[in-house]
Amino acid sequence: MPNQDSKTPRVPTHSPIKGxxxxxxxxxxxxxxxxxxxILYNLTQVIQPYLVKVAIDRYLLVKNSVLSPLIQIGFLYLAITLVGLLANLYQTRVIASAGQQIVRQIRIDLFSHIESLSMDYFETHDTGRLITNVASDTTRISQFFTQFLLSxxxxxxxxxxxxxxxxxxxWRLGLLSALVIPxxxxxxxxxxxRLHKIYNTTRSRQSRLIGFIAENLSGMRIIQIFHQEKKQLDAFNQLNLPYQNANVNEFRWDVLFNRSFDLLGNLAVAFxxxxxxxxxxxxxxxxxxxYAFxxxxxxxxxxxxxxxxxxxxxQSSMISFERVSSVLATxxxxxxxxxxxxxxxxxxPLLGQVDFxxxxxxxxxxxxxxxxxxMHIAPGQFIGIAGETGAGKSTLISLLARFYDVSEGAIRIDGIDIRQIRQDDLHKIVAVVQQDVNLYSGTIxxxxxxxxDDISLEQIEEACxxxxxxxxIRRLRQGYDTWLTPHxxxxxxxxxxxxxxxxxILLDPKILVLDEATANLDAVSEMAxxxxLMEVAKNRTTIVIAHRLSTLRYADRIFVxxxxxxxxxxxxxxxxxHNGYYAHMIHKSAWMLEPTGSA
Ligand SMILES: Nc1ncnc2c1ncn2[C@@H]1O[C@H](COP(=O)(O)OP(=O)(O)OP(=O)(O)O)[C@@H](O)[C@H]1O
Known part of the structure; x- marks a missing residue:
């Protein structure tokens, strides 16, 4: 049985076909x-004209021809046609199934490889291209097996x-026919x-279009709030038209290429x-x-x-495979x-001490x-990070979760440099809760x-x-079974x-990093x-990036x-x-006007 869930993609070779x-x-x-x-199917195809030739030369164009051998030839012809048909049907089915299994494996390799890539890759590469790679390029690759290889x-x-x-x-007429091969x-x-270039252009334009759609779908709220629909539609058209042109051009050249052989075939028959x-x-x-010839x-x-x-x-599967290989090779x-x-x-047991x-x-x-x-953060402390926008607060926590490596110095957890810890282990120790909480299609x-699956409903209810x-949740009609949309x-x-x-609570990390989202909440939600937050912070080191400085009132220490x-x-x-930078921020902040305000 082929390896279906391997985390190691097959090493891309220089030649896409070999790969x-x-x-x-x-x-x-x-x-x-x-x-x-x-082979069976082809033999049936070659035998058929030969049978007709035998029927014509031996039994039709002779004097006193008899019917029974002709009937026998007729039945033989029919039987051979049937065998050919079955062989053809079965070969198509087998190869289609093999092709789909292979491409499923390529998709698994590709997706798990994309998951393993570091953050900088996603910042420098277009989402649209990655979507095209996983969805459409792999489908084109499947055609290599189901169509090209079979052909x-x-x-x-x-x-x-x-x-x-x-x-x-x-043999004379045979050699004459062979003249068409050169x-x-x-x-x-x-x-x-020419065709290679054309296919490449179509694929890149398709990626750009899909990228644009993906970006716009995730930002649709902003587009509508700022009435950008018309502008975005125009921008979409700017990409859609070249994609259409590329497709038309591809189609034109495909037809020209194929019809050249049609023409050659007809000329050969006439000759x-x-x-x-x-x-x-x-x-x-x-x-x-x-007749047979x-x-x-x-x-x-x-x-x-x-x-x-x-x-x-x-050609198009090769281009798709080259594109997929370039991701696999990263x-x-x-x-x-x-x-x-x-x-x-x-x-x-880990204590949760953090040192920058x-x-x-x-x-x-x-x-x-x-x-x-x-920064020295003792186990179990509640730490706040404050600073104006762009000061580097989010970058700081990205380094602790090792989304990036430090350029100089070191970050240690319980004295262990985080670069010495496997990323999987590190992400079990350090959990990051972003402002924008990712939700998936599924129940609460x-x-x-x-x-x-190892987490029971009782555990979920307890955490909640x-x-x-x-x-x-209890106020919702379907409670914990309420279906959530991805966003x-x-x-x-x-x-x-x-x-x-x-x-x-269920992940139970020793260190919790929170990009606080209370800035946009009303007073009741903020309190909740x-x-x-205070509950989840118990028994773990908690680092909060505070956008609302009142969150930090009870912090053990604040780094500004x-x-x-x-x-x-x-x-x-x-x-x-101390009346320094932090105090200045507090005074400047509109929130200080709140009656519950700071000091
Ligand atoms: N992925 C990135 N690539 C290049 N520069 C970045 C990246 N992320 C952030 N920056 C830059 O790093 C600086 C610090 O950004 P960071 O997001 O860490 O600030 P912040 O204090 O968290 O801001 P905010 O409170 O607005 O979230 C900014 O100048 C920003 O432009």
Whole structure:
């Protein structure tokens, strides 16, 4: 049984065809079966004109012809047609099934590889291209097996058998027919580079269009709020029209390419009728032989036509495979350590101490974002990070979750450099709750347990009770079975945050990082979220990026960032008393006007 869930994609080779064939290796026996069926089918096709030739020359064009051998030939012809039909049906079914299994494996490899790539890849690569890679490119690749490979085997064999039959029947006429082969090669050589370029253009334009659609669908709310529909439609058209033109151009060249062979085929039949007709006229061949030859020439061009049509399929599958291979060939910039630090939380429990040790970081070398950050966070502390927009707060937590590696210094958890910890393990220790909580199509319960079957409904209910999410869930008609849409449109921001807290309780990370979302909440929801946050923060180190500084009133310590540097640290009261940058932020902030306000 082929490896279906392997995490290691097959190494892309330089030649796309070789790369594809590597995927076909586990199915060698199936392909051998297909070849056997193809041979059977082809033999039936070659025998048919021969039977007609025998019927004409031996029984029809002779004096006192008898009917019974003709009837026998008729039945034989019928039986052979039936065998050919069955062989053809079965070969198509087997190869289609093999092709789909191979492509399923390619999709698994591709998707799991994309999942393993580091954040910088997603920032520098278009989502549309990745969607096209997984969805449409892999479908085109499947055509390599279901159409092209089948065609090469079937049509290649037909050509050989038909050529052999013609040479056996009359070698002179057979050789004359072979003259078309160099012409076929010449036409293919002329069209090939052009078609390759054309297919490439179509695929890239399609990716751009899909990327645009994906981006717009996720940002539809903003588009409508800012009345950007018309502008976006125009932008869409700017991409749609070139895509249409590329498709039309591709179609035009495909037709031109295929019709060239049609023309060549018709010319060959006409030539054979003329040359063979002359031979019949001079009695050097019988009329039945001429009939068989004309049939064979037509049979010869059928596979040529099919091959040329499938040659287009080959080209587009090759381009799709090249595109998929280029993703598979990308290594994640962040690699797991080898060997990783031997964590064993059951024997040596983690405490959750976090140290930033002279950390500097830049997304691009010329623009430093964080500079010389040092923070010591004791286990179980509740820490706030404050700073103006763009100060580097989110970047700081991205480094702790190791979405990026520090440029200088080190981040340690319980004294272990996070680069020594496997990323899977690190993400079990450090959970990040973003402002924008990701929800998936599924029930509330599914979204809290994150589709892990080992978590019972009782555990989910308990987590929701602790965080206070159960209050709103119980009010819903279907409670925990309420179906959620991917963007959680049927829940408020505060409710989504509470679900995220319940998730966190079940994940039970030692360190919780929260990109706080209370800035946009009304007072009642804010209180609910604050309460949930205090519950979820119990027994774990919690780092909160506060957009609403009142969240930090009870923090054990607040680190204040300005332009990527820590400029102050202390408790809320200490920082206010210090009357520095933080106090200035508090005074500047509109929220300080709230009656519940800060100091
Ligand atoms: N992926 C990225 N690539 C390049 N630059 C980035 C990236 N993410 C953030 N930056 C830049 O890094 C700087 C710090 O951004 P960051 O998001 O960390 O700030 P922040 O303090 O969290 O801001 P906010 O409060 O608005 O969320 C900004 O100048 C931003 O433009």
């Amino acid at each position: 594809l064939l590597v995927y076909a290796i586990p199915y060698t026996r199936l392909f051998a079966g297909v070849i056997a069926l193809v 090469v085997i079937r049509d290649g064999l037909t050509i050989i058998l038909v050529m052999g039959a013609m040479l056996l029947l009359n 012409l076929i090669v010449l036409i293919s050589a002329i069209f090939r580079p 054979m009728a003329w040359a063979g007709g002359l031979a019949v006229f001079h009695h050097s061949i019988k009329i039945g032989v001429l 004309i049939s064979y020439i037509q049979q010869f061009f059928e596979p040529i036509n099919s091959l040329t049509q499938n040659w287009n399929t080959l 290594s994640p910039t962040l690699k797991d350590p080898d060997p990783p630090y031997p964590l064993n939380p059951s024997s040596v 040790d002279h950390v500097s970081f830049a997304y691009k070398p010329e623009a430093p974002i964080l500079q010389d950050i040092s 319960a599914d979204n809290i347990r994150l589709f892990r 009770r602790i965080t206070g999410a159960d209050i709103f 959680g449109a049927n829940l408020s921001t505060g409710q989504r945050q509470l679900l995220a807290f319940a998730r966190t 979220v604050q309460k949930g 960032l300005d332009q990527g540097r820590i400029v102050e640290s202390g408790t809320h009261d200490e920082l206010l008393a």
